[in-house]
Amino acid sequence: xxxxxxxxxxxxxxxxxxxxxxxFMYVEANGLVGRHEAPVPRLFIVIEGExxxxxxxxxxxxxxxxxxxxxxxxxxxVCGSQKVSLLLLYNQQSYKYNMxxxxxxxx
Numbered sequence: 445x446x447x448x449x450x451x452x453x454x455x456x457x458x459x460x461x462x463x464x465x466x467x468f469m470y471v472e473a474n475g476l477v478g479r480h481e482a483p484v485p486r487l488f489i490v491i492e493g494e495x496x497x498x499x500x501x502x503x504x505x506x507x508x509x510x511x512x513x514x515x516x517x518x519x520x521x522v523c524g525s526q527k528v529s530l531l532l533l534y535n536q537q538s539y540k541y542n543m544x545x546x547x548x549x550x551x
Contacts, residue, residue, distance in 0.1 A: 479522040482515040493529030
């Protein structure tokens with residue numbers, strides 16, 4: 445991919461063969477997405493803001509712009525925000541992904 449682009453890079457991260465959806469989630473400061481099980485494998489990417497995620501353990505992991513977490517189908521999790529946050533959720537029944545080259549760098 446080039447399209448006469450300047451100062452750009454592209455890495456294909458995921459090729460889908462099954463129905464897929466992307467969605468944005470807006471979370472107010474001190475907002476909370478209650479504990480639930482991932483209905484499908486889910487990639488959760490922080491586009492703006494900061495907060496935390498907690499999987500099945502009691503440990504809260506801080507998240508900020510440019511970071512991502514992946515939950516398997518059925519994995520219990522909860523998340524919250526410290527600042528207003530914009531998240532991108534990628535949901536698909538089955539994944540073919542390459543996290544080796546998955547780097548988000550927003551400025």
